[in-house]
Amino acid sequence: MKAQPPTDDNSRIGTVGCVAIDSSGNLATATSTGGLVNKMAGRIGDTPIIGSGTYANPLCAVSATGKGESIIRHTVARDVAALMEHRGLPLKEATARVVAGVPRGDVGLVAVSAAGEVSMVYNTSGMFRACATEDGYSEVGIWPEADSDANGGN
Numbered sequence: 001m002k003a004q005p006p007t008d009d010n011s012r013i014g015t016v017g018c019v020a021i022d023s024s025g026n027l028a029t030a031t032s033t034g035g036l037v038n039k040m041a042g043r044i045g046d047t048p049i050i051g052s053g054t055y056a057n058p059l060c061a062v063s064a065t066g067k068g069e070s071i072i073r074h075t076v077a078r079d080v081a082a083l084m085e086h087r088g089l090p091l092k093e094a095t096a097r098v099v100a101g102v103p104r105g106d107v108g109l110v111a112v113s114a115a116g117e118v119s120m121v122y123n124t125s126g127m128f129r130a131c132a133t134e135d136g137y138s139e140v141g142i143w144p145e146a147d148s149d150a151n152g153g154n
Contacts, residue, residue: 017063046071051078066107
């Protein structure tokens with residue numbers, strides 16, 4: 001029997017993203033797109049558009065993956081930072097709110113705050129993700145955990 005792809009078909013998405021904070025508190029993000037199969041000629045995705053799929057400022061660093069058109073339309077990465085800056089939301093609440101506002105099956109993100117808080121949320125069936133902190137905590141995952149918050153993220 002042939003395996004069936006997930007209903008949100010994330011098998012076509014291959015973005016690799018990274019967020020980091022150094023010992024001086026500097027934040028950085030990097031995002032590399034895996035592209036989109038059968039994309040329209042000339043299509044530009046979210047990865048090269050700062051604020052859409054990648055963004056860092058003194059409050060947080062964010063890298064997103066998913067359907068570029070939705071990520072661009074919702075300025076996913078910048079909106080996380082804006083909620084922290086203008087509404088005073090903590091990172092986990094800001095990321096959960098932004099991801100919840102994007103159509104289901106379209107986005108996932110990894111983020112770190114200046115305080116070292118980590119968030120990995122998504123509204124897809126799963127998202128390859130990992131984190132490690134200097135105090136020895138590490139997490140690796142693909143699928144939602146039963147006790148996770150915000151649509152399967154941490």
